Amino acid sequence: NAGVMQNPRHLVRRRGQEARLRCSPMKGHSHVYWYRQLPEEGLKFMVYLQKENIIDESGMPKERFSAEFPKEGPSILRIQQVVRGDSAAYFCASVVTGREAEAFFGQGTRLTVV
């Protein structure tokens, strides 16, 4: 959905570098999800945030990955010391509050680690 903006669309990083992925939710949406899509696999839940609060991070790898959604500005997914296995498409989705609400997805950031 064009309303959820992710940048960059493509990101190339060398092993050991840091990757920062940004997501601006749709206007009026207060929560965001981050998902990872690996080749030949489905979408894997990573984290669910509202502004200034992590609600559910049960899908986040224990090391090197972190996410934030500050009061002002986009949500950031940060991957430190990237490895080749981090190469994937990372999708952000925004929702209005409530479990029953559909999530609106951005076009994703395709991370390639070389």
Next chain:
Amino acid sequence: AQSVAQPEDQVNVAEGNPLTVKCTYSVSGNPYLFWYVQYPNRGLQFLLKYITGDNLVKGSYGFEAEFNKSQTSFHLKKPSALVSDSALYFCAVRDTNSGYALNFGKGTSLLVTP
């Protein structure tokens, strides 16, 4: 725990014929069920959802899905397929007894041939 199964990696159908993309789920509470479609190099687009009420849900682009509680299924259907329907389809579930994670199936590739 919640999970989603899409038993078919690929579904082939001729244009004009009805199509069905299968989805079964497993949750501990009541399910919120969703279907999304993904076109190449794009994010996911919401098609339809079941929260409560009528078991037959109508969504975008002529798609519909039927919630069957006894079979724990939520198959996606369309009476007459179009070539432009060719895409990757994802079923997703959110368990009312669990957190906020929206769990996706691995996806089914739909190919509609002229």
